[in-house]
Amino acid sequence: MPDEISAEDAQNTDKQAENEGQATEGAALTFHVVTLFPEMIELYCRTSIIGRGIKAGRLAVKSYSPRDFALDKYRKVDDTPYGGGAGMVLKPEPMFACVESIKRPPQSPVLLMTPQGRPFDQSLAAQLSAETDITFICGHYEGFDDRIRSLATMEVSLGDYVLTGGELPALTIIDAVGRLIPGVLGKMVSLAHESFNDGLLEGPQYTKPAEFRGMVVPEVLRSGDHQAVDRWRRERALEETFRNRPDLLEKAPLSKTDKEFLAKLKKQL
Numbered sequence: 001m002p003d004e005i006s007a008e009d010a011q012n013t014d015k016q017a018e019n020e021g022q023a024t025e026g027a028a029l030t031f032h033v034v035t036l037f038p039e040m041i042e043l044y045c046r047t048s049i050i051g052r053g054i055k056a057g058r059l060a061v062k063s064y065s066p067r068d069f070a071l072d073k074y075r076k077v078d079d080t081p082y083g084g085g086a087g088m089v090l091k092p093e094p095m096f097a098c099v100e101s102i103k104r105p106p107q108s109p110v111l112l113m114t115p116q117g118r119p120f121d122q123s124l125a126a127q128l129s130a131e132t133d134i135t136f137i138c139g140h141y142e143g144f145d146d147r148i149r150s151l152a153t154m155e156v157s158l159g160d161y162v163l164t165g166g167e168l169p170a171l172t173i174i175d176a177v178g179r180l181i182p183g184v185l186g187k188m189v190s191l192a193h194e195s196f197n198d199g200l201l202e203g204p205q206y207t208k209p210a211e212f213r214g215m216v217v218p219e220v221l222r223s224g225d226h227q228a229v230d231r232w233r234r235e236r237a238l239e240e241t242f243r244n245r246p247d248l249l250e251k252a253p254l255s256k257t258d259k260e261f262l263a264k265l266k267k268q269l
């Protein structure tokens, strides 16, 4: 039986969503997570924006433990590696039985979280947000039997480092994909200017007060001139990207004005 985070659980932890009284309807996207540590997934998904998406009925998260599918009375899910060596390796039988028990559309993606996989980025998040069901297989301990790879339609990595398991990568993807589902974020407009949405890093934002400890909010943001504000924001995004992630500028769609601004910026260096 999968453990499902109920809308009720989510409700208990998010007063803001309660206040907004969003309608409950069939979830647009269900995440299925195969993990030896369901409580890690459940705890995170009860809170934050994802909890609110569940409460709103837009998202569902179900976790499944391979341990429930172990064949022996000790519920053993790992064993020593063939050929010798240190550590234990996740066995294929409980993992296969667990993944095969999941009720999901047969063509839906099955993501295996591994450092060898395709690097996760915003464009993959956008692609995944069009799915109705996404299954994650989280490895753990020292490794998994290589035959488990055949269960996956895609291997995904969070970055060039090794974590102790796939749960944090799965949660990261749930978070990045879940927030793209309409109705999960309060205001869809908040997606419009954020980092990576247009291939650039986001520029600075400010709120009141206009001056704090001698640090002053740029005059243009207080001018009420929307065109000037848009131009300022675009230039700050270009500048931030140029300084911190110049590689992103190679792929970002840039206008003639953007290119002229960047040329000026380079000359200033």
Ligand code: ADE
Pocket (backbone or CB within 6 Å): 113, 114, 115, 139, 156, 157, 158, 159, 160, 161, 162, 163, 164, 165, 166, 169
């Ligand atoms: N499992 C362990 N390390 C990982 C990483 N960097 N990305 C995805 N899954 C992992």
